[in-house]
Amino acid sequence: MILGIDPGNEKVKVYGGVLGNLSFPSDLGEWRELRLTNRLTPNDMVWEYEGRRGFAGTLAQAESEWGGTVKGTTKAHDDGKMRVLLGIHRIIPEYQGGNLTVRIVTCQPICQHTSIEKEKIINMLIGSHDLTINGIRKVFRIQEVRVAAEGAAVGLFQPVQGLLRVLDIGSATVNGATIKDMRYGDRESFTEPMGLATAMTVDPKMVARRIQAIASGKRWYRNDLIRLVGGGAVPMADAIREHFPKAYILSPYGLLPEFANAVALHEIGRAIYGQTS
Template identity: 40%
Template sequence: MILGIDSGSSAVKVATEQGVSSFPSCLGEWRERNLSSTFGKDDMEFEYQGEKGFAGTLAKYESEFLRQMMGSTKAHEDAKIRTLIAVHRYGGPQNEIVVGQPIIQHNDHEKQKIKDMLRGQHTITVNGVTKTFNINRVEVAAEGGAVYWALNTKAPLIRIIDIGSGTVNYATIEAGRYIDKDSSSLEYGAESTKSQNVNSMVESIIAQTSKKWRKEDVVLIAGGMAEEVQNLVSSYYKEAKAIKVPYVENGQIDFAHPVYANALAFLNIARGLYCV
C-alpha cells in the first residue's frame, strides 16, 4: 500500500487512495488508570519494542509528561512512532511511503537517517491490536516545496509558504525545478513559541521571504493556519491564497483543507515513484 505521511508535531496527516485522515501527534508515558475516561476516536495506547505509551487524545489528557517534539528534522524516535502508528491505522502488510523533512535539513545525511529508521519490518500494538508490517520503500520529500507536485498548474513560477506547528517552510519552484537559494525553513511555527501573535509571525515570514521574492509573485499558503493568515499574507503578496489540493474520496473529487497539502503531495510523489 502506498501512503503519504506528514508526521507533524501537532497532527499526523495521512493520504491514501481512500482519502485523507489525521490524528493528534501527542505522545506520553503509559500508566495504569483508576478512572478510564474516553476522550475521542483518537485515544490510543501503544507498545513498540518494549515501550508502552499513550498517544493522540489519550496522551493529551492523561500523560503527565506530554511530548510533541518539534524542530528542523524528523529524524527522531517520536516521528518514527507517529509514522508507525499511521501505518498501523491506515496501511497494510506491505507498504511504500513518502514522508517529509523541513527544507533546512533536507540533506542526504538526514534523509538517510529517516529512511534507515523507518524501512524494514515493524511490530507495533495499538489499542490491543498487534500488527506486523513491512515498510519496503521510503522516500523523503521537502515539506512545503513538495506541494507543487500535488497541483495541476502551468504557472512558470510558484512560491509556497507552509506554516507548520514547529517550522515554517518557504519554497520556490520555477519551471518544475526547486530554486534552492530562494527556499528555506524558519525555525518557529504556529505552536512553537511563547507568543501566539499571528500578525507578528506573518510579518516575520514576509520580512524573510521578501528578501528574494517579489510582491507580484504567485504565493500559495499551506498548513493548518493557511486560511486564517491568507488576508495577512495577501496584504503584501497580492496574489497569495490558501491552497486546496484536489483529491478523490469514495469516487468523488473533493478539495482538501490546506493542512493536508503536504500529505497529498507525498501521496502523488509516491504514485510516481512506486506505481510503475
C-alpha cells in the same frame, strides 16, 4: 500500498488514495495504569511496540504527565518514527494473511533536507514493524521510503508553468519553497525555525511581517503566485495577503490545507513507485 505521511509537530497527516485520509495529534507520552477508563475515541491511543508502551494522541494530552511533542527542524528522531508508524497502523486495513507491505513518502523541513538527515529517517523506518494500538495488532513491512522537502512537495502537486512559491505555515516551522518551471529552487527557499505553536505570542500581522522579511531576502516579490498550506494557512491568509496579494489557500481534493503535504507526498509516491493507488 502507497502512503503520503506528514508527521507534523502538531498533527500527523496521512493520505492513502483509496484508503482515504486521517489526522491525529502528534503527542506521545508515558503509559500508566488508568483507574477509570473513559470511552476511547480513535485519537485516544494506547500503543505497544518493541517491548515499550505508551499513550499517544488525545490520550497522551489528557493522561500523560510527561506527554507532548518533540518540535524542531528535523524529524529524524524516535518521536518522528512513532508518528509515522502510528499513522500507518491507523490507515491500513487489518490483514490476516501475513505482513502488509507499504511504500511511503514522508517529509522533512527544507533546512534539514540533507542526505544525512534523510538517510537517518529512511534507516529508522525501513523494515518490518509489529505495532499494537488499543489492543489491535498489525504487522507491516515498510518496503521503501522516500523523503521529500516540506512545502516543495506541494509545488509539484497540480503543476503550473513559470514561478510558483509555497508557504507551508506549521506549528514549529514555516517553510518557503520556490518552484520554477517544475524545478525546485534552493537559493530562493527557506525554513524559519519557529511556528504558530512555538512562538511566545502569535499576532498574525507580525508573523506575516516576519515571513515577508525573510522571503524578500530570498527574492520573493509582492506579486508572486503563492500557495498557502499547513495548519496556519487559514488563520494567516489575510495577513499574508497584505504582503503577497496573490497568495491563495490550497485545499487538495477538498481537504483542509493541512493535508496538502500528505496528498502531494502520495502523488510523488505514485510517480516514483509506478502505481496508481
